[in-house]
Amino acid sequence: MDRPQRIFAGKTLRALRSRRGMRQAEMAGALGISVSYLSQLESDDRPLTPPLIAALTRRFDLRLDDLGGDSSDKRAEALRRAASDPIFAEPLGEDAAARAVRQQPHLADRFVSLHAAYRQAGERLQMLDEALESGETAQSGRLPWEEVRDWFHGAGNYIDTLDRGAEALAARIAGDAPSPTEAALLAFARDLGLSVGEAEGGLRQYDAARREFTLDPAQPAETRRFQLAWQLAGIALADRIAAVTEQSGLASAGARELLRIGLGNYAAGALLMPYEGFRAAALTERHDIDRLRQRFAVSFEQACHRLSTLQREGARGIPFFFCRVDMAGNITKRHSATPLQFARFGGACPLWIVHEAVAIPDRILTQLAETPDGVRYVSMAKGLVKPSGSYARPPRRYAVALGCEAKDAADFIYADGLDVAARGAAMPIGISCRLCPRENCDQRAFPPGDRAIVVDPGGRGVVPYRFG
Incomplete structure (x- = not known):
């Protein structure tokens, strides 16, 4: 007889409590448990029980998938992926990973965390090496757009609060359609008190005082629809965008403004390609971009970009x-x-x-x-x-x-x-x-930054040096 799945949801519970601004005592009271019990749950010392899962889904509107992100199966998969890194002699099999998680869950977590730290250290070394080669410093020399790019990378290119908000907004606007049509978007714009017209001179222009929004008629239909979605999502999800921007920790005002625009782009993509529907269609179509862009009436680039954001806990692409x-x-x-x-x-x-x-x-x-x-x-x-x-x-x-x-x-x-x-x-x-x-590359433009070159005047290969 199979053992019931043990769900450890410490990370999920801590994140939920942080989003709600609740102290441990408040959440424990809402769930009808003691503070010490909640502390053990958040530390992954104890798994969730069926009554607790029911209380979480009822009190905090969570789904079982939301809680499954820290289950034993997910832990085993994370351990298996970490152990499949080429730095190890051989990958870890599924059975061995599952057994390790059952017997030593904390050790498995630490192994995964250690591997993540190793990867991050490698990325930081890469950043430093390239920054030195370019004449920039690793931190103070970063331009605002680089700050924003690195912020999205650190966020895993998935912003949960915006994605879920845009998905709910899409259901409200589109009804039974897979994606909000241009007519549905224009109707929603009228509901918000916006007038939408056309004008050359930029992809979009918005006069907040007059509530007037104009689009460049020369742009492709997919671009115009995306810009309309950007404006509507920016208004409907303004509080969420502002909260993410405020909590971003970006140092410069320019970077925060660029982030706000980037978050608007993210929300627009999530509005036109709602997460669950788009993910299901992507799996069905085996990620055929042309089929996806036709189904959701988006551009080739927009569909590609959206596929790179499907990182929702419990429903990853x-x-x-x-x-x-x-x-x-x-x-x-x-x-x-x-x-x-x-x-x-x-x-x-x-x-x-x-x-x-x-x-x-x-x-x-x-x-x-x-x-x-x-x-x-x-x-x-x-x-x-x-x-x-x-x-x-x-x-x-x-x-x-x-x-x-x-x-x-x-x-x-x-x-x-x-x-x-x-x-x-x-x-x-x-x-x-x-x-x-790589030493024998016909396309090498210059030597690697961490290797000394050796020049042989008596002969040469594709490039006029070797490196040891």
Whole structure:
């Protein structure tokens, strides 16, 4: 007979109490338990009982999925993922991970935390190395947009309070439709007392005093709809956006303003692609971007970006990396829920398929790549052209890339036809030349920052130096 699942929800309970601004005594009283019992629950010393789960769902409007994020199964999966890092000789099997969690749950938690700290230390070292190479300092030299980019990265590119608020707003506006139509958005705008018109000179303009909102008629329909959603979500979810901005800890006023805009973009995407519906459709369609953008009436880039945000506790999507690259190779958007991390300064590895995609608009390219740590990734890249609406202004040309680890290839339609396990089938790529240890790379632009070079006047290879 199977043992009932033991749910440890310490992290969830602490987060819930923090969001509600409650002391332990207040929450304990609401649940009808003692403060010491609540303290043990929050420390994961005791699992939740069925009566407590019922009280939490009734008193705090939680679902079982919300509490399942710290269950034994989730812990075992976290332990297994941490132990699958290439720094270890061999991965940990599912049975071994489950047994470790049952026998030593606290030790398993500490192992996962230690691995996370190791990964973060590596990222900080990468940031410092690239900052020194670029002439910037790691902290004081950060520009406001870099502060905001790093904030979103630290948040895992998922903002729960905004996502849930936008999902509820979408249900209110769209009814039975998978996504709010433009007509439904305009009707909601009228309900808010807004007049919506057209005017050239910018993607959107809003006169708060007159409650007048205008959109550039030259932009594609998906862009106009997104900008309308941005304004409506910004008004309807203003308190949530303000609270997140206030709690962000960003130092400069410029960074906080940029964050507010970024949170508006996040809320607009969540409004047009509500979490549960979009996640279910993504799984059904095996993450076919064209099918998703048609179903939710969004652009190719918007659908890619939304897939990288599906990190809700208890209902996570496939961990994806996402980026946007311009014609010069600059990464103008980036996020990764995978071990792959992008260079903070300069361009990405030239062997990555996204660079070729920039020059070939409206064609999808796929690639199986392997990073120096031995992890394989399947990526899709597509070049896009965003019209300017005028011959006098050149259109914006760039490419977007979306990818996942090869172990998730079965759920990623762009991996069809790729032998993800074949020896020698993967393109060897790095993060950037400054950080890549590969010695025999035909595309190397300069040596890695932590290696000394050796020059042999009597002969040379593709590059005029070696490094030890």
